[in-house]
Amino acid sequence: MFVKSEISILQKRMADSRRFIQVIMGPRQVGKTTMVKQLIAQLEVPTVFVAADGVASANSTWISQQWQSARFQLLSGGAEECILIIDEIQKIDNWAEVIKMEWDKDSIENKNIKLVLLGSARLLLQRGLSESLAGRFEIIQMTHWSFAEMQEAFDFSVEQFVYFGGYPGAASLIDDEERWREYVLHSLIETTLSKDILMMSRVDKPSLLRRLFELGCGYSGQILSMTKLLGQLQDAGNTTTLSHYLELLDSAGLLTGLEKYAPDVARQKMSIPKWQVQNTAFSSVYNPYSFEQCKQNPDIWGRCVETAVGVHLIRSQRLQRTEVTYWREGNDEIDFVLKKSNNVIGIEVKSGRTQSAKGITAFEKKVRHDKVLLIGNSGIPWQNFLKSDVNILFEM
Numbered sequence: 001m002f003v004k005s006e007i008s009i010l011q012k013r014m015a016d017s018r019r020f021i022q023v024i025m026g027p028r029q030v031g032k033t034t035m036v037k038q039l040i041a042q043l044e045v046p047t048v049f050v051a052a053d054g055v056a057s058a059n060s061t062w063i064s065q066q067w068q069s070a071r072f073q074l075l076s077g078g079a080e081e082c083i084l085i086i087d088e089i090q091k092i093d094n095w096a097e098v099i100k101m102e103w104d105k106d107s108i109e110n111k112n113i114k115l116v117l118l119g120s121a122r123l124l125l126q127r128g129l130s131e132s133l134a135g136r137f138e139i140i141q142m143t144h145w146s147f148a149e150m151q152e153a154f155d156f157s158v159e160q161f162v163y164f165g166g167y168p169g170a171a172s173l174i175d176d177e178e179r180w181r182e183y184v185l186h187s188l189i190e191t192t193l194s195k196d197i198l199m200m201s202r203v204d205k206p207s208l209l210r211r212l213f214e215l216g217c218g219y220s221g222q223i224l225s226m227t228k229l230l231g232q233l234q235d236a237g238n239t240t241t242l243s244h245y246l247e248l249l250d251s252a253g254l255l256t257g258l259e260k261y262a263p264d265v266a267r268q269k270m271s272i273p274k275w276q277v278q279n280t281a282f283s284s285v286y287n288p289y290s291f292e293q294c295k296q297n298p299d300i301w302g303r304c305v306e307t308a309v310g311v312h313l314i315r316s317q318r319l320q321r322t323e324v325t326y327w328r329e330g331n332d333e334i335d336f337v338l339k340k341s342n343n344v345i346g347i348e349v350k351s352g353r354t355q356s357a358k359g360i361t362a363f364e365k366k367v368r369h370d371k372v373l374l375i376g377n378s379g380i381p382w383q384n385f386l387k388s389d390v391n392i393l394f395e396m
Helices: 006-015 032-042 061-077 095-109 122-132 147-154 158-164 168-173 177-198 206-218 226-230 239-251 265-269 280-285 291-296 298-320 358-366 390-394
Strands: 021-025 047-051 082-087 113-119 137-141 255-258 274-277 323-329 332-340 343-350 371-376
Touching: 006 021, 006 032, 006 113, 006 137, 021 032, 021 122, 032 047, 032 082, 032 113, 047 061, 061 082, 061 095, 061 113, 095 113, 095 122, 113 122, 122 239, 147 158, 147 168, 158 280, 158 291, 158 298, 168 177, 177 206, 177 280, 206 239, 206 255, 206 274, 206 280, 226 239, 239 255, 255 323, 274 280, 274 298, 280 298, 291 298, 298 323, 298 332, 298 343, 298 390, 323 358, 332 358, 332 390, 343 358, 343 390, 358 371
Parallel strands: 021 113, 021 137, 047 082, 082 113, 343 371
Antiparallel strands: 255 274, 323 332, 332 343
């Protein structure tokens, strides 16, 4: 069985003394629960693993009941410690307040119960953590799978990754594209929308949220204002509503609106978004072209590759505290701008036969930067880039 690299972080923290609650967050179906179960198989201490799926959201006492079970394991077995793991914690109302109460009680009474929380709704988790558990937790961020992981685990080619994306559960279905599409649409996308967004956030227009996601996937890699998008949506409300829905989609690991790079943070926040899926499976599932048809059309395949590069950069943003934006001034444009601390790198993606990139020249003249990179046949091969650690770009 493939083992995610994040397990080493969790192993180290579980071996450490009880100091912080460990919070594992990431999109659905990226291996959070599997990783924790792999850890449990290695542990020699009592462990209580429970999931909030199927528990009534109002039943916050359920958390205390699980904690009592962990205390019983600790005291009855004479062990020095016990580990309590709660999956999908964000589904319980007021979960953070109950966690705080029980955690602080154990701290006062010197009960060595270590706590691991898992959740797939990042926005809801962060809200609870910041409001009630400040100073009591550490985060282990998990993301959609990278090309390197999909290649090692499922022998994916780089072309397969560009089109089918980084979902381990869908990997065995790619030889039957219709079956693969149905799985991604219903088991991944619809489940995330229904369980992680609509059931736990106020969404007055669910059909608008779904349509926004579909359009965003279709426009992935393109710069399009909310105002222009309104013209393609029925019963669209206003741009504030769309911005809120995009924030929810981003927190669920589905769709992001990249901001325009600007030294002025206020100008950057008010910019027109560049739409970017967080897994290439999302753009491909709404693509009318098959895998083979996409590969044979240079223009379509070029957009697929650019989307995959964006996914790779978004993943680094989640894991390595880099900032990913785009740059455009007039007709000149750079696909991505990568920033870490005070280092700024422009990235232009050219995967087809045409390798001209006039936006690079304009960017170099108008933006204070460290370097500009071309991803493509005349620069860094995109196949190699998708397998690389983005951090090395700052070391070149």
